[in-house]
Amino acid sequence: MAAGKEKLYVIKIGGNIIDDETALKAFLQQFAAIQQTGNTKLLLVHGGGKLATRVAEAMGIQQQMVDGRRITSAETLKVITMVYAGYINKNIVAQLQANSCNAIGLTGADGNVIKAHKRPVTTAGIDYGFVGDVDEVNAALLNNLIQQNIAIVLAPLTHDANGNLLNTNADTIAQETAKALSDLYEVHLVYSFEKSGVLMNAEDDSSVISTINPSTYQSLKEQQVIFAGMIPKLDNAFAAISSGVHKVVIGKADNLPALLDGTSGTSIVHA
């Protein structure tokens, strides 16, 4: 279905890498090496990590929690903007440049790359604060930069076009960006996380299921083989491939080339 299109890897890394300086450095070296091999097109989405919590604590900003969910107050948003869009994003970009990978760090506000709206107060009356749900991805500008062989590094922040930045889930940003770029590219959406992939046995990191398609997913669910916590992630992955994404890969980022070529992790495919 995507024959003839150029490949684009949309890769999401989470706090487990961001917080580990050595792991992050190794990851960025692999990322840069992949870009240099045949001008591979890359887009990286990073999550937050623990630094925001440490900065908030140092500044005396209380974390507000409702039903175990973090609320993004105006003060928390300020810290998140500093840490995600400033410290983390710019250090990733500087490290990629040091590895001869031209990269540009953006939030959703930059170039109007991702427009969102503030999540409405729930029917249960929960106001998540400055949290954004994505409305629109500016694929034209992203494509323009990608075509200049610049790797895009997205921080998990969007904007509402009314002057507000909004804290936005990095998995969602990766998914929406992957979907929006699927008209132009054969998009491989890669979620790196702490496990080696989707496991047959949650306790055994070697029990990775290498490929799941809609029919095997159905039977794995019926057999109750899949750990309940993985189901929302997999539902999202299938939603992504239904929206035009070529393939979704879930696995550990410590061997990025293997994850991208499908020899490690779990691949979620059409059929």
Place this chain on the structure above:
Amino acid sequence: MAAGKEKLYVIKIGGNIIDDETALKAFLQQFAAIQQTGNTKLLLVHGGGKLATRVAEAMGIQQQMVDGRRITSAETLKVITMVYAGYINKNIVAQLQANSCNAIGLTGADGNVIKAHKRPVTTAGIDYGFVGDVDEVNAALLNNLIQQNIAIVLAPLTHDANGNLLNTNADTIAQETAKALSDLYEVHLVYSFEKSGVLMNAEDDSSVISTINPSTYQSLKEQQVIFAGMIPKLDNAFAAISSGVHKVVIGKADNLPALLDGTSGTSIVHA
């Protein structure tokens, strides 16, 4: 000399605007309105402001000073990256988007836009720390974005291509960027500061000298009319026009259209 080239305004705003929410908002509204009038090409460079000091204090990071000059330690650089590249830069961009001005916020690391080197230890043995002196501006990428009618918003940070971000004077960034883009544009370099322009009488804000060229500058210096503190600024302005910048304007940013059309502030011109 620059006949036929399109105009580009490179505008530097300092801490006096950044720290004043109302003044910043008004400035950004004027800036956005100018962009919308005939797709005027704009590049904004912002300085720091007091927030970095407040965040550093809150985090218990001591400001190191040597001979009245601030030293950028690794910890201070972290704070500056958070505040300049994160909070200030992204809030400016989000506000411009709210005023229908498409803008993109960058540091020198992004797209390798400004490469610099760490300032060497002085002969007096002063190590300024992570402070950058500019080596090279990537005019091609800036031009590419400008041609898409995207206003560029530069934070005062560069990179050394070895993975280090470097704290870099915003006036210098404005000047180097203006020079680098002068091959492609008729560049008007605008420095906004707290006074209405270069004054005949430092105590009288209405004594603005409207135009200075190399010969009037010489005679003003001989008459010792110009406040000594202005001389380095003016020397830099004349260096900029010698390097191809069309015109330098120095004045207050509260009436940006008047500053850009030369009806307020002091214009430094070729002859």
